[in-house]
Amino acid sequence: MSKRVIAKVISQEEISPRHFKMVIDAPEVAKEAKIGQFIHLKWVAKLNEHDPLLRRPISLNEIDQEAGTITIIYRAIGRGTQLLATLKAGDQVDLMGPIGMGFSIPEDTNKFVVVGGGMGIAPLYPVVKKLVELNKEVTVLIGAENKGQLLNLADYEEMDVELKASTVDGSYGYQGFVTEFLDDTLIDADYIYTCGPEVMMEVVQNWVIANDIKGEASLEERMGCGTGACLSCVCKIKVRNESGWDYKKTCIQGPVFPLNEVIFDD
Ligand SMILES: Cc1cc2nc3c(=O)[nH]c(=O)nc-3n(C[C@H](O)[C@H](O)[C@H](O)COP(=O)(O)OP(=O)(O)OC[C@H]3O[C@@H](n4cnc5c(N)ncnc54)[C@H](O)[C@@H]3O)c2cc1C
Ligand code: FES
Structure with missing residues (x-):
């Protein structure tokens, strides 16, 4: 189940220009996390500061349940990620997670x-x-x-x-x-x-x-709430109905979908 936690940054490193790797101490999130899920996070300068207002979705790149840590890799492209990139070891991030339906591994497949x-x-x-x-x-x-x-x-x-x-x-x-x-x-x-x-x-x-x-x-998809409430993240997925497709919420029904059911043509 997704939780909101104020977590400590263990390390942050610029691995190539504008690309950052951040390790976060978040045992509650690491314990629940599955491959393909993401966290929704924001920069914290002071607790309860709300600029930028919206969280940013970033995938889990590593989940270490023993150490209680999660790792993300992100590109600093806009205001939210550029602010995240200013954080150093010991700073805090405000995150929700783990979120979404991750990847599955079919049995009997090699x-x-x-x-x-x-x-x-x-x-x-x-x-x-x-x-x-x-x-x-x-x-x-x-x-x-x-x-x-x-x-x-x-x-x-x-x-x-x-x-x-x-x-x-x-x-x-x-x-x-x-x-x-x-x-x-x-x-x-x-x-x-x-x-x-x-x-x-x-x-x-x-x-x-x-x-x-x-x-x-x-x-x-661009996301607002990350909880299934705002509908800003919908994508078209093929289903057996009159139109042949339906909207699904990428945040909680995805971000992972069967590849042959995704409609990319918009
Ligand atoms: C499920 C998921 C996983 C992602 N994983 C990663 C990752 O591992 N590493 C990484 O670098 N990026 C990832 N992204 C993209 C990342 O969320 C955006 O680059 C980031 O939100 C941009 O925020 P910004 O403030 O820097 O840019 P701005 O352009 O200032 O963002 C403005 C708004 O648009 C939204 N937004 C902008 N670009 C995107 C985008 N491409 N996708 C979704 N929302 C966007 C932001 O959340 C914000 O609300 C992921 C997106 C999703 C949906
Ligand atoms: S981001 Fe709000 S419903 Fe998905």
């Missing part, structure tokens, strides 16, 4: 492919860790603008996974887009997880539908 683009690489790392723990065969496809933005690259290099990475500027791996790996890789997959720009996930979706593979996508 070959998994994970496709992440840009900041969408962040929520996929805990899935890969879990799959490796379960001795599954995992191929990780990640793509970003440059090497510094290939999140968790060093972790993947040390794991027992097949790794293919691409960068737009050619600073690491294949020069181009991550979707260009699909031809070689997906046909051999039983199940796929994806997160990243919609245009990328749509290419992955077309592929899995064409090859009759199942999978899950983690969506990023």
Whole structure:
């Protein structure tokens, strides 16, 4: 169940320009957290200060239940994340979490492919860790603008996974887009997880539908409340009704949905 906690920042590090990794002491959240869930958080200068008013949704990149910590990786792009980036060890964050329906791992399935683009690489790392723990065969496809933005690259290099990475500027791996790996890789997959720009996930979706593979996508919609009350985060998901689709709340019914049911065309 999601809780509101005022938690202490254990460390914050700029891992590449404008990209930050923050470790937070939040045992109550770590205890409940599942892969693919997120936290909704805000910067705290003084308790009960409300600027910015809205919390920001950020995925869990690591969950350490023993240590009672959670780790997030985020890009400082606007006011909320830029304020978060000013925090140091010992400062506090006001967070709600864990939130949402995370990824599932189907039983009796062996070959998994994970496709992440840009900041969408962040929520996929805990899935890969879990799959490796379960001795599954995992191929990780990640793509970003440059090497510094290939999140968790060093972790993947040390794991027992097949790794293919691409960068737009050619600073690491294949020069181009991550979707260009699909031809070689997906046909051999039983199940796929994806997160990243919609245009990328749509290419992955077309592929899995064409090859009759199942999978899950983690969506990023703009969020207000994070509790299912404001409807600002709705997305279109295919269902068997007259219109063929229905609105779902990304915050509490997602952010993870069956990949072949997501409608990306808006
Ligand atoms: C489920 C989920 C998980 C996410 N995980 C990550 C992550 O792990 N790392 C990361 O860097 N980013 C992640 N994002 C995107 C992140 O929430 C936005 O980049 C952030 O809210 C921008 O806030 P800002 O104040 O810096 O920017 P502003 O543009 O000032 O934000 C203004 C408002 O828009 C909302 N907003 C802006 N961009 C987005 C966006 N792309 N998605 C959702 N809401 C947005 C903010 O919540 C805020 O209410 C995630 C988004 C969602 C929905
Ligand atoms: S963010 Fe308010 S309903 Fe989802």
